[in-house]
Amino acid sequence: MAEERDQQFAKTVTNDVIADFLNVQHSVKTWIESVMDVSLNQDLHSDIKNGVILCYLMEEINARAIPKIHSSTSSPFKLKENIDYFLGAIEDYGVPKYRLFFVNELYNKKNMVNVILAIRELGLIANGNGFTPEYQILTVEDPVELDEETSAHLRVLLGRVKTGASKVRKWKKAPGIVRRELSLRAGNNVQLADYEPEFEKFQSYIRGVQGRRDFRKRVRDNAHRIRVVNELLETERVYVQSLKTCLDDIYHPLLEEAKLVENKKKPWITKDIIKDIFSDLNLIYSINSKLYTLIEERIHNWAPHECLADIFIQMVQFLKVYTKYIQNYSNAITLYHKLTIKPKSNFSVFLREIRLERNITHDLPSFLIMPIQRIPRYSMLISDIIKHTWEDHADFVELFKARDAIEDVAMYLNEKQREAENTHALLEIEETLIGAPSLRVAGRRHICDYYLYEKNQERKLYLFNNLIVIGKPDKKDTVKYRTSFEINSFHLDSEDSNIIFRKLDAGEGDKPMLVLRSNDLLILAKIVNDIEEARENEIIRERELKQAQEIATRGEVKFLTAEEAILKRKAEIKEKVSQQEEDDTQTIEDRFRSMIELQLLLEKQVRKNETEEVLEELEEVKEKIEVLKSELDEEELEHMNQLGAQIRKEEATKQRQRNIASKGKRKSTKRLSSFFSGNFSSDKSKSRESSPKATKKKRLSFKSPKKNRISN
Numbered sequence: 001m002a003e004e005r006d007q008q009f010a011k012t013v014t015n016d017v018i019a020d021f022l023n024v025q026h027s028v029k030t031w032i033e034s035v036m037d038v039s040l041n042q043d044l045h046s047d048i049k050n051g052v053i054l055c056y057l058m059e060e061i062n063a064r065a066i067p068k069i070h071s072s073t074s075s076p077f078k079l080k081e082n083i084d085y086f087l088g089a090i091e092d093y094g095v096p097k098y099r100l101f102f103v104n105e106l107y108n109k110k111n112m113v114n115v116i117l118a119i120r121e122l123g124l125i126a127n128g129n130g131f132t133p134e135y136q137i138l139t140v141e142d143p144v145e146l147d148e149e150t151s152a153h154l155r156v157l158l159g160r161v162k163t164g165a166s167k168v169r170k171w172k173k174a175p176g177i178v179r180r181e182l183s184l185r186a187g188n189n190v191q192l193a194d195y196e197p198e199f200e201k202f203q204s205y206i207r208g209v210q211g212r213r214d215f216r217k218r219v220r221d222n223a224h225r226i227r228v229v230n231e232l233l234e235t236e237r238v239y240v241q242s243l244k245t246c247l248d249d250i251y252h253p254l255l256e257e258a259k260l261v262e263n264k265k266k267p268w269i270t271k272d273i274i275k276d277i278f279s280d281l282n283l284i285y286s287i288n289s290k291l292y293t294l295i296e297e298r299i300h301n302w303a304p305h306e307c308l309a310d311i312f313i314q315m316v317q318f319l320k321v322y323t324k325y326i327q328n329y330s331n332a333i334t335l336y337h338k339l340t341i342k343p344k345s346n347f348s349v350f351l352r353e354i355r356l357e358r359n360i361t362h363d364l365p366s367f368l369i370m371p372i373q374r375i376p377r378y379s380m381l382i383s384d385i386i387k388h389t390w391e392d393h394a395d396f397v398e399l400f401k402a403r404d405a406i407e408d409v410a411m412y413l414n415e416k417q418r419e420a421e422n423t424h425a426l427l428e429i430e431e432t433l434i435g436a437p438s439l440r441v442a443g444r445r446h447i448c449d450y451y452l453y454e455k456n457q458e459r460k461l462y463l464f465n466n467l468i469v470i471g472k473p474d475k476k477d478t479v480k481y482r483t484s485f486e487i488n489s490f491h492l493d494s495e496d497s498n499i500i501f502r503k504l505d506a507g508e509g510d511k512p513m514l515v516l517r518s519n520d521l522l523i524l525a526k527i528v529n530d531i532e533e534a535r536e537n538e539i540i541r542e543r544e545l546k547q548a549q550e551i552a553t554r555g556e557v558k559f560l561t562a563e564e565a566i567l568k569r570k571a572e573i574k575e576k577v578s579q580q581e582e583d584d585t586q587t588i589e590d591r592f593r594s595m596i597e598l599q600l601l602l603e604k605q606v607r608k609n610e611t612e613e614v615l616e617e618l619e620e621v622k623e624k625i626e627v628l629k630s631e632l633d634e635e636e637l638e639h640m641n642q643l644g645a646q647i648r649k650e651e652a653t654k655q656r657q658r659n660i661a662s663k664g665k666r667k668s669t670k671r672l673s674s675f676f677s678g679n680f681s682s683d684k685s686k687s688r689e690s691s692p693k694a695t696k697k698k699r700l701s702f703k704s705p706k707k708n709r710i711s712n
Helices: 002-011 015-036 052-061 076-093 103-107 112-128 148-159 175-186 192-261 271-278 281-300 309-339 346-358 364-368 370-387 396-432 521-554 562-582 588-608 612-630 634-661 672-676 684-689 692-696
Strands: 446-454 457-464 467-473 479-486 490-495 498-503 514-517
Touching: 002 148, 015 052, 015 112, 015 148, 052 076, 052 112, 076 103, 076 112, 076 192, 103 112, 112 148, 175 192, 192 271, 192 281, 192 346, 192 364, 192 370, 271 309, 271 364, 281 309, 281 370, 309 364, 309 370, 309 396, 364 370, 370 396, 396 446, 396 634, 446 521, 457 521, 490 521, 498 521, 562 588, 588 612, 588 634, 612 634
Parallel strands: none
Antiparallel strands: 446 457, 446 514, 457 467, 467 479, 490 498, 498 514
C-alpha cells in the first residue's frame, strides 16, 4: 500500500519540478557559503548533518537564537540536539510548521528535500527582515544527470512535499457528540465499548508524541536558561572587575597624588575634584560585589528548577544608590574633558602614565559610563530568562516581579537623571541671563531656546514648560533680561513672519505685548508649535492638580483597597465567564481570554492572601482552561498559547504602570546599613523555604548538564 502511494506521488512530479528543486538546492548551498564564508560539498548532507553549520548560520541571522552549539563532539545525541535547536530557532523566526523537517530526515539522510526547502524558507524570511547577504534564486549552469534510482527516489520525496498549511476547522466537536455520532453510524450491532482499548492506545500514542515534543522544547528552553544565567554571571564578573580596576588603579592613586600636592598654592588635583568625578563609585562597587557573590553561589550548583528572581527582588532597593552617581555623571564627564583639554596638563599626563604602568585597557570615561549601562542590562537579561522559563516553574511569576522592579528602578534613575540635567540647564541659563528673577521653581523644565528679532534687534527666547523669557544677547556671551510671560497668560498669533503675543483680555485696538520676527518660516512654525504644545501640557497638568486638590479637600471619594479591588474585578470576570458559557455565540477565543484573566487575578490573590478557598478556585479555573484546550487542534492550541502569553505580558505592563504611579507612597522596609552589617541573608534555601509557592508548585526534574558548575 505504501509503495502504491509512493508511485502515485512520483507520477505527479515532472522533470521541470526536479529541475526547479536542483536550482533551489544550488541556491541554498551558495547562500550558506556566502553567509558562513565556507566551501561546501555538492552533497550538502555530509557538511550539515551534524547541525553545527546550520546553528552558526542561524546565529548569524539571529544572534541569540541558539542556546548552545555542540561542535567538538561525535555523540549522536549531542549532534541531533544541534539539529533540534536549529529547528526550534527557525520556527521562532517565522518558518511555518508545515515547512519544518524531522531530525532524522537530516541526520540519517531520510529526506533532504524537506531540509533544503526549510533552509530556502529561512532565507526568504531573512531577506524580508533585511539580512545580508541575501538569499538569491540561482540556476544550475551545468545540471548533473541523475541515475534512474536517484531520480525515482527524488520524485517520491518531491511528491510528498506539502504546499501549504492544512485547513483548520474553526469548531471542534465535544467527545460526547463524537461518541453519539459513532454509535449512530455503527448501528446497533456494534458495541463501541469493545473498541475503547484501541481508542485508548491511539490517544496514548498522540499524548506520547505531544509529550516528546514538549520535552524537546523544555530541553531547549533549559539550554537557553543556562546560556543566559552564564551570560549574567560573566557580565557581572567583568563589570565588578572593571569597577575594581578603576578604583584600585585610577581612583586611589589620584587620592594619593592629591595628598602630595594639597599644600601647594595651586594644586592640579584635589579631593573635591576626585569626588566630583567618581561620585559614589565606591558604594556601587560594594553593592555589585555582593550581588555578584549571591549570583555566583546560586549558579554554582545550577539545575533546571533553580530560582534567580529572589536575589534581584531583595537587592533591587539597593540599586537606588546609583541615583547620585547618575545625577552627577554629565558634570563628571564635563569636568574630565575640562581637565584633559590640554594633552600636556598634569591630569592628562598622570592618566597616560598610570595606564601604561598598570596596563589598563580602558580610558577613564569608559569606566565611568559602565554603571549607567548596567541597570538596563539586568532588565534585558531577566526578560531573556522569562522568555525561556516554563509557566509551571517556581520562578516564573517571581521573574516578572524582578523584571518589573528593576524597570521601576531604571525609570526612577532616568527621571532623576533628567531632573539633574534640567537643574544644571536652569543654573547655566541663570548664570548667562543678567537681571532675571530666579528660574529654579519646582516643576519648571527647560525645553529649548530660539533666536528672533524685535524691530531689527536680536532677541533670545527661552521656552520652559510654564514660562517664556525674552532676553537681549550682547557681545560678552551673556543675555540681558527683558521680560517674561506665564505660558497661559497670553494669546499667540502668527502673521506673515511675525509671532504676536497679546493679553488674554486685549481688545481689538489694544497694542500687542510683544512682536517677534523670524526670516525662516520653518523655524517660525516650529516655535509656534512648541509654544502651543507647552501651553496644552501645562493646562492639562493644572487641571489634574486642581481635581486632585478638590478630591483631597472634599474627602468624598472612597478609594478601594487592593484586596477590595481584586474582589470586585474577580466578581466582574466571573459574571462575564458564566454569561459566555451560557451564550453559544461566544467564540472560544473570547472564553479563553476571560478564563486567563480570571486565572491571573486569582494568582494575584493567592500571592496576597493564600487560602484554601482561593487555591481551589484557581485549580478549578486551570482545569476549565485545560478542558477548553483539549477541544482545539494543534494550530488553534498554538494560537491560544500565544494569546495567553500576550495577556500575561499586557497585565505585567499594567501592573508596572500601577507600581510607578504609586511608588511615591511606597516606603522601603530595609535600610542600606542592614546590608553592610551582614543582616542581609543570601541563603537560597531559606528564601525558597519561606515562599509558599516553592513548596506547592510541582517541579519537573532534569539532570543538570554538569553537577558542580555550568559549562560554557
